[in-house]
Structures are given as C-alpha cells and as structure tokens.
Amino acid sequence: MDSEEASPDVVLIIPPPEASARLEDLGEHLGSAYMAAVLRQRGHRVTIIDALAEGLSSRATLERVEAEARPLHRKSIRGIDVRGRGAVAESKKEEGDRFPFARPRLVLGISIPFSNMIRPAISIARALRALFGKEALLTMGGHIPTLAPDHIFKDCPQIDFIVSGEGEFTLLEILEKIKAGRDWRDTPGVVLSNSPRTSVPRPNRAECGLSGESGAGTFVPRPLISSLDDLPFPARDTLPAYQRRKAIPRMLGSRGCYGNCSFCSVNAFYRSAPGPRWRGRSPQSIAEEMERLSKDYGVREVMFSDDNFIGPGKMGKERAVAVAEEIMRRSIQMRFSIACRANDIDRETFTVLKKAGLKGVFLGIESGVQRALDSFNKGVTVEDNRRAALLIRELGLDLILGFIMFDPDTTLEEILENLQFLRSIGIGASTIFNRIGALNRLDAYEGTPMAERLREEGRLQGDYTGYRYRMRDPRAEFVYRTGLLAYKIHKAIKSLF
Template identity: 35%
Template sequence: MKAHVLLLRPRGRKTDSRVFALEQLGLSYVAATVRAAGLTAEIVDGALEPDRYDALLGKMNDGDYELIGYPIYPETVRRVQRDVARLRARGVRAHVTVGNHLATLHDRTVMVDFPDFDSAVRGEGESTLPELARCLVTKGDLAQIAGLTYRQGGEIRRNPARPNIQDLDVIPFPARDTLPLVLKAGNVPLLYTSRGCNARCDFCSVHNYFNASPSGAWRGRSPGNVVDEMESIARTYGVHEFAFADEQFLGHGRTGRERALGIAEEITRRGLDFRWFMDTRATSVTQDVFTRLRDGGLRVVFMGLESGYDPALKQMRKGLTVDRSIQAIDILKNLEITPSAGFIMFRPDTTLEELWCNLEFLDEVGCVELTALATAMRVYSGTALESRLRSEGRLRGAYYDYQWSFQDVKVESCYATVMESADTLSAMYNAFAGFRRKGLVSYAECMKLQRAMNRGPLAVMRDLVEAVSKDGGASEAVRAETRTAFKECCEDFLRLIRFVQACSAGRTVAAGSPMMSPTYLC
C-alpha cells in the first residue's frame, strides 16, 4: 500500500489557472489530521501538477490506497466523475469520498447522480475523514461516523450531522505538501484564520454550508495560533507574504474586530516583517481599525462590492450601499492599502440603467479588476437566489451546472458581446497584477496605472451599451468593433507596462517614443 489516504484535486482548465495556482487548503487540513491520527496521506494536486496527476490515474492499482478523497465544485464534479470512472475501469476498488459545499448541500443527489462515489463528507472534514479512513482500515461500521452519507447494499444512508469544530486552535496546521509548487508559480501561502460568515447574501452558499451542521456561526482562531503558523511557514519556506482566505476575516462585531487587531499586534510584538492580504466586507472598513491593521502588515484588502447600483445591492441582500463602498475604498487608499474588489456586472435582473451605473462606479473607484466587465453571477445550490429563479421559471440545468436567463434581451446582448473578449481582459489584468507584485513603482503610481488600464476598456463598454440601447442588440459589426477595440486597449496597456518597467529598471527609451510622456500618471 502506498498510503492509507490519497487526496486529489482534478486538473484545471486553462481559464482556471489564475484561481487554482494556489493550495487547496481543505485537502491540506485533512492530510494533517489524517497523519495526526497515525495514518498515511498523500496529496496530488492536478491543478498544480497535471502531468503527475495524469500519470497517477494511468498507473494506479487496486490496493494502493484504502481511501481516495476529492473536493467537488459545480465546475469540477463531472471531471472528478470521469477520473473516478477511469480508475474503476482499471479495477481500482478503493473507497471514494467527496466533500465541500456540493457534497454537503446535495449529498443524496450527488450519490445518486454519480454512482462511482462511495460516500460524501458533509461539513468540515477534519474529524470525519480520518474516522472514515480508520474505519476502512479496520473494517468497521460506517454507520458510526457522524457527518457521513454513504452507499451500503444498494441504499444511500445518511448519518447524523457532525457539529462544526468550535476551538479551531486544536486543529493541526495544514500540511504544506503543495506549497513549493505555489511559490514557484509566484503565489503566496494561504491561511484560514476563521471559518463561517454570518452575512446572508442571496447568491452565496457559505452560510448554508456551515449551518448545515450544528454550531455553524463564525469562529476565529486565536491571534497567537495564527502567528505561530505564519512563523512556521516563514522559517520553513523563507516567505514573508501571506493571504488570509477567510470568508470574513474581521468576523462580526466587537469580538471579531478585537481578534483581527490581535493578529496584527501579535505580528508587531514579535518583530516580524510580514505582509498580508485579507477579505472583508466593505461595511467593516473603518479608519481607526485599518490604521492598526496596516501597522501590523496589512497590504491588500479584497471586498465583495458586487455592484454600483443600490437597488441591485438591496436585491442581493448585501447590507451595503454604493456610498459605503466608495467610503471603504477611500479609507484604504488614504492608508495606502491596496483595495481589490469582487464585482458582478451581469445578473439575471440587470437592466441597462444598472449597467450605466456600474460603469460610472467602476470609473469613479478605479480599482476594481478589469475582468469585472465580463463577470456574470453564478447560481449556487442552496441559495436564496436559486430558490427565487426556480420559482420564476428562469433556472435550468442540473444543480451543478445551473443556467439562467436574462430579463432584458439588450443586457443579454451586451453580455454575449463582452464575453467574446473575456480572455483579452484577463490577459491585460494579469499583466498588471504581475507588474504590481514586483513593487517597482510607488503606491500612488500603481493606483494611477490601474486607473489608466481601466480607462480604455470602460470607454469601449460604454460604446457597446450605447449601441445596444439604440439598436436593440449588438449587430455583427458592433461585436467585431468591440472585439477589436478591447484588443487594442490591451496592446496599448501592455506597451505601457513594458515602458514603465524599463524606466523603473533604469533603461532608456528612444526619443520621440509615444510612451515617453508619463501621462498615465495624470
């Protein structure tokens, strides 16, 4: 036997690369708890090592592993099914279990629709999966494992839920098997310092996932425990930048704020030169708290702003207004903390008025990722949005591949047109993100450079919306003009990036070059 447990993530598509060149922390945590239980575990991440993953599937034999575990997402579950079917065809009879939101919120249906899966781990897996592995090794009774839905004798059985872990400090630090690959790809270590989110955004399944098990409210690790892990990673891998992947780093209320400040203060108290990034809600951003977080190393803040149109924010139950989003961004800019934002340009209910408001908002704030122009809302299982669209007859497809229809055909035409340039917009933003990571220019110059990047594509998008508003749709000529215009914006910005990088490196640029004047900083 090569190991008791094999933990896998399937290959990613090319378009997934920016997201998936990171650790899958769920697998890392489970590997750590399996090893702490005295069993062996191996991680093979197909998104980071596609060749190794393919080779493993092609040569695995029955008996190499007792248990194979996969996290499943709407966009990956069919890939996982195909890969498991390949193993079954090779005679591999190892128990295959799946986990994550889809397995938790649709456990029975997943088991019916994907018959090669033997079980589904519901909720947090750090206790359930080691128990499952031990049970398989000792030929025990699966009925005794809380939080497990499993197949037995042609039936699907569902054990009682397992409560969420309340003291997160007792969980071993995640196994960092794949971190060297992440660092090689130019990314940073991820940490979970808390779990859960008490917000109720109508399109998000996070609170449903945690509340599917008892005690699902937000919970945070202690500041000392968090900084201990950061120090351990720094000693082992020589890194000083970290990304906190919490759904809501600041938690909710005074307790959450004090814990977040405690982490920053602990970093300072230990004299550590760490820089870190985190996610939060715009409503949590205040001058006093974020001044102290910045002093403790905070450098980048991601916020789910989602829209520049108040009626849309209300419908999404964001508990946020456009003015509050702008206030949060201004606070971060004043503190020279880089703001980053999630944004949903296209929703099922988007109107042309909303598109105009979104474009004005993006132009005003100047710091939302350019890829927002080609971002459409995803419908996740178990959400209020799913229920509403289903009741309105606007949802089709399976729970792992929902498709929805626009209310406004003109908006749909805008969406179809801009999606033809999604890769172009992504290439432009990725070039900027890579440049920003190099730290070659000041904070103010970097923010102005991002605004320069956004200016052209926003103008192209305005022209598209205006044309569709007049004509009722985008003609083939308009679509071709839009594709060309986005491409030209991308090429212009890439030339600008090369120019700024050359100047920063002390190189000279030929006299008369159209890029000689630093007008992008105006």
Template identity: 20%
Template sequence: MSRLGKLDLVVINPPSRKQVYQSLGSELSAIEPPVWAGLITTFVRRRGFSVELLDAEAEDLTPQQVAEHVTELNPLLTVVVVYGHQPSASTQNMSAAGQVCTVLKEKAPGLKVLLLGGHVAALPEQTLREEKPDLVCGGEGPFTILDLLQALRLAQPDYSKVRGLWYRDGETVRHTVPAPLVKDLDQEMPQLPWDLLPMKKYRAHNWHCLGNLQRQPYGAFYTTLGCPYHCTFCCIQTPFKGGEKTLGYNESVNSYRFWSPQSIADQIGHLVENYGVRNIKIADEMFVLNPRHVSAICDLIIERGYDLNIWAYARVDTVKDGMLEKLKRAGFNWLAFGIEAANEQVRKDVQKGFGQEDIYRTLEAVRAAGINVIGNYILGLPEDSLQTMQATLDMAMQLNCEFANFYSAMAYPGSKLYDIALQQGWPLPEKWSGYSQHSVDTLPLPTRYLSAAEVLRFRDSAFQAYFTNPEYLEAATEKFGEEAAKHIREMTSHRLVRHYA
C-alpha cells in the same frame, strides 16, 4: 493508529485550472494551496493515521496520472475534495473532480472513494447518483472521514454508523445523522500540512504582486471558518449547516469559528522561516470583521517584524475606525470589497444593504491608509437591467480601484439564489463547468429584464473597458510602474472563448 505497511488515506485536490480559466490558467491565474484539503489532512494526521495529499492541480496532473499514482499507493480510503479558491467556486471544480472519480474507479474498482466539498454538501444525493464515487460527504468532512476510516478497518463496514455520510444500499440512497463541526481549530487542525505540499509550485495572483511581479513563493490559509451574513448569491455556509444543526444552532444563524491569533502568527512564521513566503492570501470569506481578532493578528505580525504582502476580503460596512493603520503596518497591502452593484435596489435584493455613500467613504479611507483596493462587482443580479449594469461599470470606472473583478451572477448550488432559480425555472448550466466565470460554456443567470447572453456579453466588455481605460492605466503606471502597466495590457490581450447562445 496507522496500519503497518498500509496507507490509510489519500486526499486529492483535482486538476481543474485549465478547464476553469482557459488561457488565463497557464500564467495569469494563481496556483493556490488546497486549503480545505490541507486542513482535512492535518485533522486526520493528528489522529495518528497515515496520509498523503496529492495536489493534482499544482502538479498539473491528468485524471489518468492521478489514478495511476493512487493505485500504486493503494490506500484504505481516497478522498477527492471539491473546493474552490473563490468563496463560491466549488461547483466549477466539480467536472474535474467527477473525472478523477470516474478514472479512479475504472482503474481500481476496489478503491473506496469519497467525494467531499461545498458543492457536494449542497447536492449530496444528486452527486452520488450522477458521479462515480462509492460515498459522499454531506458536511464539512473531518469527522466523517475519521468515522469512515475506522469503519473500513472492519471486515464488514457499517456505514450507518458513519456520521455525515451518503451511500448506496442496493438501489437505495441512504444517509446518516450529520457530523459535528470541528470546534477546537487550534488543536484539531492548527495549520496546513505544508511539508506534504509542492510549495515551489504555488504562485500569487498577478494583481497581488503589481509593483513587484515576483509571485512565488506563496501561501494561503484561513483564520476563520464561516460567515455571519446571508448574501443570496453565496453558498459558503453550505458544508457547515448539518454540523450547526447537531450543535443546536437556529437555522437562520450561521456559525463563525476562529483560529487564535497566536496560531495564525505561528503559521505565518512557519511559512516565512521555512519557505521564504512573503505573498499571503487570507482565504476567509470575511477577514476584516471582528476587530479584536484582526487587531491581535496584526499586533503579532508587527511584533515579529515580518515583511509581508497580504490580501484579504472585507465588507464596506465592517471596516472600523483604527483598523486600517494597523492592517497596513502588518503588511496588508490589498483588501477586496464586494461592492457588487451601483444600484441600491439591486444590492438590497441580494441582501447587500449598505448605502452608496458608505462605499465611497470606506474605499477612500482604505486607500488613504496606503492599502490597495480590489473592487468586486456582480453583473446580472436578478434586478439588473442594461441601465443598472452600466451604472455599475460607471461607478467602477469612477472609483478606479487598483484592481477590479467583474463577475456574472451565478446561482451556485447551496445558495438561496439557486433555490430561487429552480423555483422560477430559470435556465441553469447543463454542465458544472458552466458555473465557472471564465470557461467556454459559462452560463450566468438571466435577470428579470435580460438574457444570460446579454449579461455575459456585458460582463466581458466591462472587463475590457475597465482595464483599457486610459485613466486606469495612467494610475496603475504611476502607482506600480511601467512594468505593471505592461503586464495589465498583456492580460487584456487574452480574450476568453465564449458561447453567447
């Protein structure tokens, strides 16, 4: 189907690491494969189109360098993908994506540029009006791109026939019917196009390799898409809602799709055998959820005898009896839990309805199985006060997990919390970069009792308090060695520049 001598599609992962992470971006942060951009590339490639994937993040390119490269390629369509590697982090990458679109259109006005991603699906009309792309995708992307490539081959493209598209018709913004979801994941996009990616550039998170700070090579991929839960601070489901509607889903029900265990094992095998990958991230919003799926994947990894260092997300209330021993044997050395807050009322307000005893019981079982725990905490949820945030920090210190992330509550576009913030008139960041947890202009939500500045100050002091705590450093040294403890001390020496306004 590819046109002779003409490239059909360029997919771009925009460069945002330095803006998003400040000094942490140079050495400490991970450099992750662009999972969603990669899956889209695979989907289109398997339909016979010619595709290039430009990972400007990993290649450390400027928007100008991206534009020069794409202009030389002169594709039929250019897609800029706005997805984050944290479940709700698409918005923080929007500034970089917008810059790429602007420079592309300035350098080559004739290029057709589509903007796509979680943030874009949440605010399609606003994105089209504020940014410089020709077109915007209102859903997950693959079928929209397929329709668009076919339309652009015509002398007079008819955008009204392209599903899931937002476009300008003179001064009017129009949109089409939603595109369907990709249903057969194994056949349509079985794995990332690893041959198109700069595999030597990717590196694992620093904590992922405590005890053996060899962070490369590295791989990341999904085993599922979507999440059945409805946490008010999360926007992970936003790109799927239009496609769910076309499939007849009730609005209150979230889709949840699976790659087969065999497909996952094959992808792991490809990474191990062709690239020597040992460090792997399962990027699912919630991997440890379906016991049958998890168990079958573990069985295949164990059967193949791979020596892996894997991490994945889990919930306190999804770890079932019998799972943990098999996870450990398969190489799952880290599980990340969204503990969020110590106060039960604070958790219930954002639909995290498990009890305090469940947290301690689950984490004790996980660590007894030899699996390290990352405790994820959110400070500044709507019901938080200084007292409840202190209780969260106290609980974090008591749990003394092998690693911890302290986030400020953000009203990400596409989340219920964003809708509430707009309704209540709560102040939101003036720029999309302000939604990054680590940027200079970070602006978290205020709570009913605290200003945004008070929340941010507490978050930054909590991070320092946790990782400089002698009990934590002693435990880290005992478990991972002196080199790991030295690395943690070096990490805490990086102080983020903030505007505590």
C-alpha cells in the same frame, strides 16, 4: 468485535479544473492540507495529489494515484477510459458486491471545491473505481458534493459516500472505525446514496425572503469545528510546487462568514451544519504559523483565504486588531492580504492591520446598485460600499473588488449606475476591464437561495455543473452577450500577435 486491523492508506485528490485556471486564483488547497494534517496526527498515512499544483491532466492524475497505491491495484491503467465511459460499465458490474465492505485497503478522497472541477472529478472517480474495484473506498467532499449530493450520486454512482461539510473529523472517525473493524456508515457527516440521508439542509430560505419548505432531509450533519486552534497546522506538501509557480502561499485565520448572501456557496456550505458560521483562530496560533512558514519555507507574503478575515461585530474587529498586535509583538516581517465585507472596514482597525503588514484587501462589495445589494441579501448600502472602498484606498492598501456587474435582474440603467459608482470610488476604465471584470455575471450555485429562487421562477437552465439564466431585461442581456463576444474577438486577435 473483530480485532484491530491496520488502517487503510488515504490518497486525497484535487482534480484538474475543466477550463484553464489561473494558478494564483486558486492556490494551495488548504482543505486537503488540513485533512492530511489531522489524519497524520493520529498516525494515518496520507498522500495529497493536487493536479493543479503539479500541472496534471486527468490521466496524469490517475497515473499518480496508481503509482501511490501500486501494491494494491490489480488492474492496469491501460485500457481504463479516463473520460470515464468504459469505467462506468465496468464498475456498474461490481456495484452490487462492493458495498458495504468492512476492510478497504485504500481510501480515495476527491475534493470538488469549484464547479469547474465537477466533470474531471467524476471522470477520475469512475476510472478509479474501475482501477481499484473493491479494494478502495471512494469518496468526494468539498462545497459541491456538500451542496449537491443527489446530483453527484446520480452522475457518479461509483462513489461510496460523500463527506458533507468540514471533513477532517468525519474521515478520521471513519478510518478509526475501519481500523477497529466497526461499521462506519452511521458516522455524522457521511452522506450515503442508498439511505434516506441524501439531502442536506438547505440554507435558511426564510431569511433570504423565500417561501415554502426548507427542503431539509434526514441527513445528520457533523457540527462545525468549534475550536480551530485545536487543529494542527495544515500539511504543506504542495506548497513548494506552488512556490515554484510563483503562487502566494495561503493561510486560514478563520473559517466561514457571518454574512448571509443569497448567491454565496460559502454561506450555503456552512449553513449545512450546526455551529457558529464564523470561527476565528487565536492571534497566537496565526502568528505561530506565520513564523513557521517563514522559517521552513522562506515565506515573505501570505494570502489569507478566509471567506471573511474579520469576524462579526465589535468582537471581530477587536480580534483582528489582536492578530495585528501579535504579529508586531513577534516582529514578523510578512506582508499579507485578506478578504472582508464593506461593513468590516474602519480606520482604526485597518490602520493597525496595515502597520502589521496588511498589503491588500479583497472587498466583496458586489454592486453599486441598492436593488442588487438587497436582492443579494448583502446587508449593506451603496454608501457603505463607497465609504469602505475609499477608506482602503486612502490608507494606501491594494483594493481588489469583488463585483457582480450582471445579475438576473440587472437593467440597462443599472449597468450605467454601476459604472458611475465605480468611477466615484476612483476606479478607471482599464481597471474595470482588466481587474474587476466588466463582464462578471452572477453564478447561480446549487444549494444557494439565489438558485432556488431562479428555479421557483422557472428561469434556471442547464444543470448544477453550471446553471444558466436569462436576465429579466433583454437590453442588459444584449449588452452582456455583445461584451462577451467583443472580449472573445479581442482575445483571439491578441493570440495571433
């Protein structure tokens, strides 16, 4: 074996979203923050460049990466087409000899958590390859590359590999292997374009009422991290930038969700690797991080970005109460909000959480129509949703609804049923239009059972960057399109005044 080498520098890049995104909707990218913390804990040099936090365009993002790695690159950013066209031809020439190479001096990791970041991420990756040539290993990770690796490789052959699933220990293992002069390509969690391991296991289709092959390939996934308490607290490099922009700081008290919703990319993401799909941090660890945020950054309110703050069953509720009790025991004065499912809501648990500082609840009820809930595989009834929403309001907590007014099978009658349901839980017309999104339409994400079903039915149009479908009921489709047009006209008129 070769003698030990210096490990490469790591730059983690969060690209700008394609369309204008509201900062408060996205907030800190905790995936990169955890990645940086884990790598730094083992002595690796890591920089996070978050285009959203810094308000960077694709070109400005590229310039920031160039500045970070100035001693390494041999080419100038001038002449690099940031839209990626020039870069494609240039990097194609290099493709043959750049891979595999054992000693990259730089690892560039691009995260794609949302579909509106796919195109900017690909453009940046192409330009980075042209800029750094063989000096850098180029990788992508996050929900989209995990669920659509073949699409990503096809559209962006410039990348060397994809980190599938939870990436912290995959990238760490790669860096350690590079440092030791070892081949890293068999690392669990690594998806290569030129091996048979390019397809990730699909979500469990049988559970979602789908037939046929699972589509599982030979990819070897890395098991989900079993003990979140073993992770260091996330690196807060980008928090000051978000604070300057008045975004509420984020925390993760758990990962994953025990639900099994057919449209949900969270569900599909965590099903792509073995291990319990919901894992919670201990109350002590959560409270300690809150104290640290308060002391180091003056934080008085956090938003838990957990997919589902409340874990499964009795254990999940007891743990939530234990978190609340730990916050109170330490006299932490911090308000917080969480997301959960309707069946997680009960008076006892949420009364204690409120006493500890709970301010608002994002409740993913999705629909007031039982047919829709069943087709989403939501595992709750309309009555569960109604009871949960009314209880949250009764407890005086902010209620933020996750609601899907239009799905592939919505009928005109169901639109009315949904509106009646919203009225029955005290939601007025202005809230429906301004906060719930009267025009919310189900997105079919690659890798989800819903997208698979629509594909099987021949209804899926477009590509993985944003699939489209027509609703089965043309009257519902008409209502949606008319509403969208009215909304656009309203927005255009408003912008004139």
